[in-house]
Amino acid sequence: MANSDAVSRRSFIYRIIGAIGGFIAMLLGLPVIGYLFSPLIRRPVTPDWIGLGPVGEFPVGKPTLVGFEIPVQGEAPYSQGAWVVNWGDGRFSAYDSNCTHLGCPFNWNENAELFLCPCHGGAFSKEGQVVGGPPPHGLESYATRVENGTLYIGKTPSGHAERGA
């Protein structure tokens, strides 16, 4: 009888110690997880429109690669690239410069009139549609806007062209 009492006293103490340890771990561990998961919890605040430059800098019909910085409130800015197509009738297209397959930087092939990605042969038309290779969908395109002769793009790539013929 005395022996079984001793065992239950031992297991009682172990449980209390375990509970204290678990509480300490939770008290310190949850903030640690939250801290590391911050990119998913606090979304970066960026301006709605970013200026890429005077419209005259974009030759009609020939896609031009533009580098720009996305200012982020309270953070270091991100460097990004976009391919801009000036359609000549006041309309502009701007595509994210990463291939939609695996993010490689593609190039414009003037002769073939195609955006070609060197990594796995992704090919896109000037309209941003997939015309060949493995990309799952068309180029990510930014919303565009012209104001006072300056071309602006929306803050994140939105929508994409569907696979073309």
Next chain:
Amino acid sequence: MRRLIDWLDERASIRTMAHNFLDRHIPPGVNWAYTLGSATTVTFIIMVLTGMLLMVYYQPSPQVAYHSVQYIQNQVFLGGFVRNLHHWAASAMVILVVLHALRTFYWGAYKFPRELTWLTGAFLLLLVLAFAFTGYLLPWDQTAYWTTVLFGEMSAVVPVLGEPIRELILGGRDVGSYTLTRWYAFHVILLPLATIALIAFHISLVVRQGISNPPGRDEPYATAENPQQAYLDYYEQLKKKGQPFYHNVMEDAIVSLVVVVVLVLMAIAFPARLGDPADPVSTGFVPRPEWYFFWLFQALWYFPGRWELVGVVGIPLLIGILLLILPFVDHNPRRHPLSRPYTVIPATVLLVVVAWLNIQGANAPNTAGLDPTAMTSVPTGYENLTESQQRGWTVYQQQGCVSCHAIKGAGGQLGPDLAGIAGRRDEDYLRRWIRNPQAIKPGVAMPPYPNIPEAQFDDMIDFIKALE
């Protein structure tokens, strides 16, 4: 000296510890193949030491990271040596840890009672790969940046959770300064702490369970009623026949010495790569991972479209899971590799496939077919082209065909190799195919080329017909 040891022994029992470690008997037949674990540990110590030294000058910020690495490489006295040593020791560690795992696998040393030793070892292997990933970004050169972009995209392929996983890994939507600081923190503190703790546990398990014996064909315990107890009895018998461990430390020391000398010589002779500084606004840069990930990159060629998930996430995940659960699903008590074909053959096939993919990836040309100057010389074997065929070759290059098509192995690999195409397809078919492949085979990966002027098109067809 003796008095110092006496003093320490009185307080810390160092003689007992040394005795337990060095004088324990190990089974006969433990040979040079058993030195891989200690060589890996020595390489890890080199990584920690050189890594700490690199931290003295390295600055983890996109604005200065590249220049600080350049500074270490070119300005700091012996800086190049320290960085090169860190670089080559990293490769050596991957080789040694994989060989160590293979030795353990083929000798059946992951079986009872060493399942936990294998499991900690498998986690250590994954940690080594995590070190490789995170360390690769730190120089912030073009390859580092774009390879990280690519790995971010690969993780985003996962259904539903892909985007959050990518943001969690990259510390934001895109590769930026917080990717660098995040990976830096993991590379220099979190991963090393985890690795040191796991190595300590791993080695304590090796001492606790004893070094596994090289399996013979004759395995008396395998047919016993209780194979686990029979193995323990058998192992006790073996240990009695064996010698104390300190004899083998000599072999460990010699192999470690060779590894260190080779690494030092390599650090002197071969500088670690540092490309151009990272530029997020690049065109046509082809990222390449460190050589031990070539197989993964190469596998991407074989999993286009919706199969991508399988190649990019499925296969690496499957290999990782198999690695972790191996000792818990393989209940065969036999250890000799020839006595367990059902585990050894699939694993060997997988190993050969990965090695083959890696060699393919290593030899894959930098498919910069976008740059018309990238492949100026006529493909080997086709030097005697007519004038029209020469012009056709120029058109072929300008249209970016080399991005996807190889000629006798030189060029992209998405489409078929065009050497000998003229024998397989007639001219009319080639013309219709290139103008609009979708019309012949809907859904094919090749883009249409309706805009090539007729004269140029004729020249190009002429060139393709020459590829016999």
